[in-house]
């Protein structure tokens with residue numbers, strides 16, 4: 001396909017829809033949780049691990065992972081810490097704003113039937129695809145751990161939902177890891193990789209899913225390589 005045909009295809013023929021922002025809530029100091037309603041109900045909610053390309057300011061495409069979805073809407077976690085074009089759009093857009101979205105694109109699926117425990121590594125908004133994904137291995141009967149790195153406790157998205165899930169299901173372990181936690185914080189501190197010193201055996205026995213900032217992704221991948229975790233057990237969604 002020529003360059004111009006590709007551009008024409010992207011803007012006119014690729015699956016897209018006009019969504020409407022119906023809820024927008026600030027989480028801590030760096031995340032906007034945004035709910036976008038669909039123009040018409042769909043038969044099944046957007047798939048786990050998918051992302052949409054939202055046309056911010058009408059013309060600037062930015063990719064966002066779908067955190068939750070129903071047949072009539074879906075929710076995104078938008079980091080506004082950098083205050084780039086996409087961040088500013090979602091941090092400032094009032095309820096009722098129309099957003100053209102392309103997708104959903106289903107490129108970070110869950111891999112069922114491997115017979116291994118699951119470890120999920122996320123930072124900040126990188127937890128979005130894992131909001132629903134962690135529930136699948138639990139239904140399969142596998143031990144599942146979510147390590148979520150973020151500076152402060154207030155910045156933990158879906159904190160209550162993950163804590164409720166941990167209380168309800170002994171197979172699920174939710175481990176927020178704060179890099180700048182207050183003195184009152186009693187949980188894990190540092191970076192997500194700090195939690196695995198001397199636990200190479202656990203990593204080698206698990207499927208590993210990673211989503212978040214490039215520094216965390218690179219750090220986890222280096223740790224996995226050092227510990228000899230086969231690449232076939234590693235699944236990555238790169239945000240940047």
Ligand SMILES: Cc1cc2nc3c(=O)[nH]c(=O)nc-3n(C[C@H](O)[C@H](O)[C@H](O)COP(=O)(O)OP(=O)(O)OC[C@H]3O[C@@H](n4cnc5c(N)ncnc54)[C@H](O)[C@@H]3O)c2cc1C
Nearest residue numbers: 062063064065077078079082083084085086087125128239
């Ligand atoms: C598959 C996929 C899924 C993704 N899912 C998510 C998600 O769920 N949530 C999420 O938040 N992000 C997600 N991203 C990343 C997202 O698409 C954006 O790239 C990211 O949010 C930054 O976009 P932005 O428009 O806010 O910043 P950009 O405008 O792209 O700027 C990037 C950075 O550069 C800085 N910058 C920009 N212009 C200047 C300048 N002139 N001078 C100095 N600095 C500048 C900004 O401060 C910002 O930190 C995903 C990306 C991919 C590929």
